[in-house]
Amino acid sequence: MNRDELQQVLEYAREHHESFLPGYLELLRFPSISTDPAHQADLAACGDWILAEMARIGLQNVRKIETEGHPVLYADWLAAGPEAPTAIIYAHYDVQPIDPLELWDSPPFEPTIRDGRLVARGVMDNKCGIWGNLKVLESFLQTLGRLPLNIKICFEGEEECGSPNMAPFVAAHKGLLQADVLVNSDGEIDFEQPIQSYAMRGIVSAEITVRCAQEDLHSGLYGGVVQNPNHVIGAIIASFHDADGHIQIEGFYDNVLAIDAEERQRLREAYRLQGAAFEAASGTENFWAESLAPRQERATVWPTLDVNGVKGGYLGQGVKTVIPAEASCKVTMRLVPDQDPEQIAQLLEKHVQQFASDTADVQVRIAAKAWPFTIDPANAAMAAVQQALHTTIGKSAIFTRSGGSIPILGMFQRELGIPMTGLPYGAGGKIHAPNEYLILADFSTTIQLAIRFYCELAKLRPTDF
Amino acid sequence: MNRDELQQVLEYAREHHESFLPGYLELLRFPSISTDPAHQADLAACGDWILAEMARIGLQNVRKIETEGHPVLYADWLAAGPEAPTAIIYAHYDVQPIDPLELWDSPPFEPTIRDGRLVARGVMDNKCGIWGNLKVLESFLQTLGRLPLNIKICFEGEEECGSPNMAPFVAAHKGLLQADVLVNSDGEIDFEQPIQSYAMRGIVSAEITVRCAQEDLHSGLYGGVVQNPNHVIGAIIASFHDADGHIQIEGFYDNVLAIDAEERQRLREAYRLQGAAFEAASGTENFWAESLAPRQERATVWPTLDVNGVKGGYLGQGVKTVIPAEASCKVTMRLVPDQDPEQIAQLLEKHVQQFASDTADVQVRIAAKAWPFTIDPANAAMAAVQQALHTTIGKSAIFTRSGGSIPILGMFQRELGIPMTGLPYGAGGKIHAPNEYLILADFSTTIQLAIRFYCELAKLRPTDF
Structure with a gap:
């Protein structure tokens, strides 16, 4: 042409x-x-x-x-x-x-x-x-x-x-x-x-559901007697990271490839040019997990786990004194080379199942996996x-x-x-x-x-x- | 007549x-x-x-x-x-x-x-x-x-x-x-x-709201860099009880009156007669916090804390890879003599504010208080x-x-x-x-x-x- x-x-x-x-x-x-x-x-x-x-x-x-x-x-x-x-x-x-x-x-x-x-x-x-x-x-x-x-x-x-x-x-x-x-x-x-x-990062997405009683109960009558799935889902969510932002799922980081000095320099240089726009678009000036690695590495070459949604019990206006039968959350993990999505999905499931007990049924459904x-x-x-x-x-x-x-x-x-x-x-x-x-x-x-x-x-x- | x-x-x-x-x-x-x-x-x-x-x-x-x-x-x-x-x-x-x-x-x-x-x-x-x-x-x-x-x-x-x-x-x-x-x-x-x-027990109800960024963000771009309020609300919920079901708010039990042997016996006798119906209506056979006290005492003369609702991020079907701007939960506490609802409300607020940080704004709104x-x-x-x-x-x-x-x-x-x-x-x-x-x-x-x-x-x- x-x-x-x-x-x-x-x-x-x-x-x-x-x-x-x-x-x-x-x-x-x-x-x-x-x-x-x-x-x-x-x-x-x-x-x-x-x-x-x-x-x-x-x-x-x-x-x-x-x-x-x-x-x-x-x-x-x-x-x-x-x-x-x-x-x-x-x-x-x-x-x-x-x-x-x-x-x-x-x-x-x-x-x-x-x-x-x-x-x-x-x-x-x-x-x-x-x-x-x-x-x-x-x-x-x-x-x-x-x-x-x-x-x-x-x-x-x-x-x-x-x-x-x-x-x-x-x-x-x-x-x-x-x-x-x-x-x-x-x-x-x-x-x-x-x-x-x-x-690009890979992804594993999952939905976690906790069930305790078979139906909603009055928290004035059964509080402290029947397990509340909101408490269990809270404990599960809290268990995912330590205070520094490190993911606490055993074996999660095992296969993560370290980046070399050249790559680190390339990411740093890229962030020097694009970081201001990236940060401005975040709508916050206070960033999280800063002790783990520089922002440009956390955003690209570190794996992450985010709870994208959590719900349980009464979500409307005002008060409803209920112990719900069920609570759930949605999780996505971003994977980096060489994390295997199949293996990471299994590690998540194993981690979350630690919260199952005779008072709380815990189900993990893996929605999607990608390398x-x-x-x-x-x-x-x-x-x-x-x-x-x-x-x-x-x-x-x-x-x-x-x-x-x-x-x-x-x-x-x-x-x-x-x-x-x-x-x-x-x-x-x-x-x-x-x-x-x-x-x-x-x-x-x-x-x-x-x-x-x-x-x-x-x-x-x-x-x- | x-x-x-x-x-x-x-x-x-x-x-x-x-x-x-x-x-x-x-x-x-x-x-x-x-x-x-x-x-x-x-x-x-x-x-x-x-x-x-x-x-x-x-x-x-x-x-x-x-x-x-x-x-x-x-x-x-x-x-x-x-x-x-x-x-x-x-x-x-x-x-x-x-x-x-x-x-x-x-x-x-x-x-x-x-x-x-x-x-x-x-x-x-x-x-x-x-x-x-x-x-x-x-x-x-x-x-x-x-x-x-x-x-x-x-x-x-x-x-x-x-x-x-x-x-x-x-x-x-x-x-x-x-x-x-x-x-x-x-x-x-x-x-x-x-x-x-x-x-009857008293009550304090509250709504806890966590805000991080000003609006929803893409978790593929900002995960691990911007704090996720779902994680903070999970940590708050997880902090309320220990594994035995004991409430972890400092000072929460300070004013709880001990019951005497006569009262204990009366509650035991009442539960002997009504306990089967109470348990059958719960829809579960596995009860929680059993090491704290007998069921009839946990249900009446012990104070409780229940999360009646929790929500944050995407609540619909499927996956949405979002870090929400906000997450919240609703809490009710049942109080027993001589817990002062005003004081308990303050203890809750103080406890929850421990989770506030430069990356997470935490608000506690007390909705109702009763003796x-x-x-x-x-x-x-x-x-x-x-x-x-x-x-x-x-x-x-x-x-x-x-x-x-x-x-x-x-x-x-x-x-x-x-x-x-x-x-x-x-x-x-x-x-x-x-x-x-x-x-x-x-x-x-x-x-x-x-x-x-x-x-x-x-x-x-x-x-x-």
């Missing part, structure tokens, strides 16, 4: 910035919350809508691939021929739950523009990855009638519930998913200080991102680890063995929180960036990866 | 057992949940309905007395003259919250009869105390045109939220409330083994209950302590200094729980019992109390 052609594509995307928007608002209106079974039909409708859009812009082999959970959306365009590389694009169309709803300034599924920001659940995480890629591919196809490289698309519908059905999906479709490089569009980008992540992974920061696809960044905004990304988890990326790496890079469209903030927002002007820039990136990739041969 | 007259009143109540029911169903349909501000209008409507019923049956000076909270319903009938004793009847028209709603077999405010049981929120606690007394008084007034003694009625609207406005109410209406004896109709009765309670109290089991009103029980069902009550709390009774005792007795109408089960029920045939018996009781009381002179 020559320079003129590239300029035509970039110009098309710029000119259509406004006209791309109504379609994006439609996509954002689907309440595609994958963790909540009540939204199953919304996920299906959202998936069908995206499939129709993929067909409309000229992608081929558009199809919905059913799984035990929400379907995967697949499409490809392979007419660039065997000399051109093949990239498989990953993003997800499911979104996080919306609570606490009362903290949203506008309804989460009624996208609203305020001060140049588009506010909606999923606008960052990760429907911008869906929409951005489709608009990039549309810009090529509308302008030139072709793409500069072969493309496969794999849009997932259950990233936000830990991708419980993706391991069998990937194993069953190795041929279909084979490519020279994986392009991950689930992530954020900060144009002040762009980052390329070369590692941590690292990629080679020097791979050709990462270099293509750097080149596109340099041309688009005159900056290079710094390399660092991400604290987050995208389970399917670890599966791709383990099953398909292909290199990967990140190509995020998420220029905004408040992911997983109320008032999640995308900066519209920056979203336009990410589309320019992506067009340049795909052209950079197209310069490579399949053997270059 | 002669024997014939008594028989006429008893007969009237028996004959009208069925026709009393529709009115009771109307009363039960008011969702008078006092702890929830959303039900304020329902409390008001329920109060107005009761006031109209009091006027309809011929009570005098019917009036609503406003407080800072829900109003007190007052009426009297004082035409028995100064030779006859004056009893003031206490019950409450507010009810407990209804959750967990999914465990109700029928909607809590749509009273339903199943197998001779009337199922509804408040059917036991304590609308049967309202309705039973009104039907007893109606039976006298309809049959004889008079009552055998002077009666005052004081129906409260905020017992279930700890009677936060009753102390100033009682202090401000000492004259109006003055009587020879207080008849408490908030309570349960078991005709297999009737009980008269001569002591424990004991009454003389040998008082004349208690004897009148014994006599009525004997005549009605051929049994006597055993004397024991109650583990529950009725704050206003302690206030009456401290402010007015009058003796009291219990006259419960609650023959059923599952108070404060789903499917609260009243056994209709036994409810009819309690009305017979109450008619006899008021006639027994009427035999006494004011100077007998």
Whole structure:
């Protein structure tokens, strides 16, 4: 593709910035919350809508691939021929739950523009990855009638519930998913200080339930006589960390790889550049577990355990003098190399079962497990991102680890063995929180960036990866 | 009142057992949940309905007395003259919250009869105390045109939220409330083994809130870096008891009066008779804190601390990888002589504030405080209950302590200094729980019992109390 052609594509995307928007608002209106079974039909409708859009812009082999959970959306365009590389694009169309709803300034599924920001659940995480890629591919196809490289698309519908059905999906479709490089569009980008992540943490999520009596009892009559599951769940939660923040599950740290001086220096340098923004976005000035390791290491290369939810008994206004029959909490652990999610899940279960007794039944249900992974920061696809960044905004990304988890990326790496890079469209903030927002002007820039990136990739041969 | 007259009143109540029911169903349909501000209008409507019923049956000076909270319903009938004793009847028209709603077999405010049981929120606690007394008084007034003694009625609207406005109410209406004896109709009765309670525990209720960051954060990004309030609330809950069940708040047991051998023996004897039913109703066979003291003492004469509710973060289905901004729990403590609720509230606050730090703001809000109290089991009103029980069902009550709390009774005792007795109408089960029920045939018996009781009381002179 020559320079003129590239300029035509970039110009098309710029000119259509406004006209791309109504379609994006439609996509954002689907309440595609994958963790909540009540939204199953919304996920299906959202998936069908995206499939129709993929067909409309000229992608081929558009199809919905059913799984035990929400379907995967697949499409490809392979007419660039065997000399051109093949990239498989990953993003997800499911979104996080919306609570606490009362903290949203506008309804989460009624996208609203305020001060140049588009506010909606999923606008960052990760429907911008869906929409951005489709608009990039549309810009090529509308302008030139072709793409500069072969493309496969794999849009997932259950990233936000830990991708419980993706391991069998990937194993069953190795041929279909084979490519020279994986392009991950689930992530954020900060144009002040762009980052390329070369590692993500794994995850184990679990729900712990304590039952004592068979039904709720009056605490004035049975307090001190019948065990209260709220007390047991409190004891379990309190047992997870010591006062310094060290996780107290026996064997938890056994397989954690120590980082070397070079890595430590790289993380320190990255944090020097991005730390202020990271800290400002936390909404606090007082950080936790400071004696364990520097913040940049705790946030990326240390494993964590967080109780994401706890509930038991009366949750409404005022007083209800009840001993509930049941209390529960939800836990996620972020894993680092070389923690094995299967083994960590077993250690958690063993630890928590210490709190079972004849007065308290304790159940641990493992919801999801995913491996941590690292990629080679020097791979050709990462270099293509750097080149596109340099041309688009005159900056290079710094390399660092991400604290987050995208389970399917670890599966791709383990099953398909292909290199990967990140190509995020998420220029905004408040992911997983109320008032999640995308900066519209920056979203336009990410589309320019992506067009340049795909052209950079197209310069490579399949053997270059 | 002669024997014939008594028989006429008893007969009237028996004959009208069925026709009393529709009115009771109307009363039960008011969702008078006092702890929830959303039900304020329902409390008001329920109060107005009761006031109209009091006027309809011929009570005098019917009036609503406003407080800072829900109003007190007052009426009297004082035409028995100064030779006859004056009893003031206490019950409450507010009810407990209804959750967990999914465990109700029928909607809590749509009273339903199943197998001779009337199922509804408040059917036991304590609308049967309202309705039973009104039907007893109606039976006298309809049959004889008079009552055998002077009666005052004081129906409260905020017992279930700890009677936060009753102390100033009682202090401000000492004259109006003055009587020879207080008849408490908030309570349960078991005709297999009737009980008269001569002591109730006090109560302190509190809500504890922990805030860390200003808003919810992504636990993949900020886990291990920003303090998680779920962890702090867990640590607070875990700190309340040791493994044996001993409460760990410093000074908590300092003023607890030891019981003597006679009392210990009385509680043991009472438990020998009632313990099996108490244990069967608990829904468990494995009891807690067994090393502290025998069950009958833990349930009555030991103080307790229960976490009635805990919540923080994501409470829905599935996974949400969030560090919430806030977590909270609700606590009630049951106090025994001579624990001072004011002092215990301060000790709780001091204990909990140990968990405050620069990463965690901790707030303790005291919701209600009430003194424990004991009454003389040998008082004349208690004897009148014994006599009525004997005549009605051929049994006597055993004397024991109650583990529950009725704050206003302690206030009456401290402010007015009058003796009291219990006259419960609650023959059923599952108070404060789903499917609260009243056994209709036994409810009819309690009305017979109450008619006899008021006639027994009427035999006494004011100077007998």
